[in-house]
Amino acid sequence: MRNATVAALIYEFLFDVYRLIDAEREHNEWLPDEHSVVREAFFHSYISCWEWSTSVLEEVGATKTLQLPHIRQDPNRRSPYSYPLMTLDDCRVADFSEFETFDNYCYAMFTFYQLIGQTSRENEVNLAVRSPRFLEAVASKDDVFMIEDIHCVKFRRDRFEEKVMTRWREMQLRIFRRKDGVLK
Structure with missing residues (x-):
């Protein structure tokens, strides 16, 4: 079994946030953070692949959720x-x-699978929206990917089901957390 590191998947999630901020720049909102500093906001639009990836990024300290006091928030939603x-x-x-745990790997890979589904056709990974590190840090390290050449990476759905989804279905609690189990 070959797995990409959780760190490599975290990098892909953050790369995607920066890519989308840049792509939507003329439509992005600038909102105050908890110190009233105005920030260019990433808006995940409640689309699960970005909702999940930003929750991972927040847990590891790579992003911070903007609380908007002027908007009534559902207490059960970020x-x-x-x-x-x-x-x-x-x-x-x-x-x-x-x-770096296998459960976090499964959580992150499940989330990454959603991103692939949002941006790719069939089982071919759209390399144009992946980071320049993707081939070396993720695809070549993980057996859910098959590199056909530097321009074509296939997602192996059968291997994903066997490895990631088998564990996913067994998990009592599907959360991304530190090894010690403590959540921020």
């Missing part, structure tokens, strides 16, 4: 707005070892 706390370079060298 705000759909967040902003990055880390640059991609910071994320690349960050120590995420306290999150």
Whole structure:
């Protein structure tokens, strides 16, 4: 069994946030953070792949959710707005070892699978929306991917089902957390 690191998947999630912020720049909202500093906000639109990936990023300290006091929030839902706390370079060298567990890998890979589904056709990964590190740090390290050439990476749904979804279905609690089990 070969797995990408949780850290490599976290990097992909943050890369995606920056990619979407940049792509939507003329439509993005600028909102005050908890210190009244105005931030360019990422809006996940309650689309599960981005809702899940931003929850992972918040848990590891790479992003922060923007609480909007002027908008009545559902207490059972996080705000759909967040902003990055880390640059991609910071994320690349960050120590995420306290999150490197098989359950977190399954959670992150399930989330990444949703991102792939949102941005790709069939089982072919859309490399145009993945980071430049994806081939080396994720696809070549994980047996749910098959690299056909540097321009074509296939997602192996059968291997994903066998490895990730088998554990996913067994998990009593599907959350992303530190090895010690403590949530922020």
